[in-house]
Amino acid sequence: MMDVARLAGVSHQTVSRVLNEHPNVAERTRLRVRAAIAELGYRPNRAARALVTGKSQVIGVVAQNSTLYGPAATLAALAQAASSSGFTVSVESVRTLERRPVTDAINHHLDQRVAGLVVIAPVAEASEALDGLPDDIPLVCVDGDPERETDLVTVDQELGGYAATKHLLDAGHPTVWHVSGPEDWFDSQGRIAGWRRALTEAGAEIPPLMAADWSAASGYRIGQVLARMTEVSAVFAANDHLALGILRALHERGRRVPDEISIVGFDDVPESEFYIPPLTTVRPDFDAVAAASLDLLLAQIETGRRHGGRRVIPPALVTRHSVSPPK
Amino acid sequence: MMDVARLAGVSHQTVSRVLNEHPNVAERTRLRVRAAIAELGYRPNRAARALVTGKSQVIGVVAQNSTLYGPAATLAALAQAASSSGFTVSVESVRTLERRPVTDAINHHLDQRVAGLVVIAPVAEASEALDGLPDDIPLVCVDGDPERETDLVTVDQELGGYAATKHLLDAGHPTVWHVSGPEDWFDSQGRIAGWRRALTEAGAEIPPLMAADWSAASGYRIGQVLARMTEVSAVFAANDHLALGILRALHERGRRVPDEISIVGFDDVPESEFYIPPLTTVRPDFDAVAAASLDLLLAQIETGRRHGGRRVIPPALVTRHSVSPPK
């Protein structure tokens, strides 16, 4: 920086001002400094800046190491969105969503003096890890406890579950079975609630809940049970991969979809359009989730205060060919 | 740090020594310092350390913003592996794999004084962006040009393509059609080469190449063509999602898999076991790719020199039910 200053015939401070786009710099000075920067190929040292300001241009993200579609898609979208705002995303990957590893990951980020934190905390325990945090660090919680007070971005799971169930009910099915995700996930809870509400509103019987994890394998196992039960005509699966497993189990036992049984999924993974049959599903907008998170976070960074903002992104039902009226 | 030093009754330098596990510190002093650290809840400022040492504990990753399974899985595994080595992964997400955005991303990382760089560069243009780089920065290229000299980690695509094709040939098929990924991807090129080699070795006819992108949608389009061609009895799809699209197209035209047509995929996405029928596929070990990358990178960081190391991870064929002998 000194070299640049010397070449431009100004002080280091003026160079700093040009770099930070400080208003009070004469136009020709600015030009001269920029020229010197270009000539020397100078690039500012962000570590030094981070040291003195106490903040970096880095957003710390805590996410579970998983290839689950939702979290992975959110993370990718977040990285993309951050890049275009001049931020870098630093990922601390946790093996499990227990409190301890999440806390460690957060502390590690704090050591690096990140400008803000995005925590993907889809279960209660991970969500609780956010409670002890000093409140001078910008923080957005994604997919976290819908009840929490701090800034939160989430897909409207309840609405999605409601829409899926309603769609099946509207097709004429007397009731809808639900294969849910793990019960400690807020996502699962929301989808279950939506399912229940639709059923209740319609005065339909509420069948027992079939809880699974998010995998196609568990969908398959539950599908084998469902396939034997002649009274089930409509199933709402908590995600597309579960739906795929169910589809396969049904196919194996010769139960035809949608003729005998209708199915709706959740997530709209790009492949679901090519399942057999093409899956009617609920599409959350992960790009919108990422954009909203960044938006909230940047606002906090700017003002230096928590706002308690809350963005709930409504998902959309996309209808394909896995639903038909009951026979 | 000064506070800790004061409390422990030592100098700041001794605290620093304890922090960096310098050998020449008396045992009881070390204990006293640790106690002081714990009592004060002191956490070192990484930005300050990065400033003075010129290196951070951060690994810069450049990856395309995509939800493609391979890159996403590699990235996740990398973040996980880095975390357990005490490193953080900083992701710079590029929208396209053109040279310019990749170079920008790399420079941005360099500004942050990352300890090393991992670039996922599956096409030639991205790979070229690595050429102008100063050679004092540790660098590992993942999925890059197999011909390049610098440290490289990649799945043995050629072997995978060979194994898939050979498997179909061994089942008795006269030849094997190939639906490939985009031709500018090294992954595609390797799989194509393996496919050709297996065909050539067996003295089989080499059918025209069907090039697609990686999506199920493009697999479906090509599948519609394949379904009409009575002479095709065996297809090797460059990834599982393509295979899914093909499966669906075939199903629509009433062509049964594997009775009439056999199919092998690539990637072993977790869902492929539940496709109809369960897909025989080639499984690359993304965890191994990530581990090898980190290994190579850490070695460079330690020695401060490029080694020109090269790790080629052999994939494994996993046989399920999408292959049978021709009728």
Added chain:
DNA sequence: AACCCAGATGTGAACGCTCACACTACCGAT
């Protein structure tokens, strides 16, 4: 007893920036 050496510790500078403040020049208003 004098010496040496290695282990343990302390001292001050430096890393590359930004911040707070001081200074200069020039303007218009009194």
Added chain:
DNA sequence: ATCGGTAGTGTGAGCGTTCACATCTGGGTT
């Protein structure tokens, strides 16, 4: 003629570490 204000610029300190070097101590050698 004096004053205050403002745009433009410079000066020095300080952020929290590590590095290079200096100093101190105690045990083993001669």
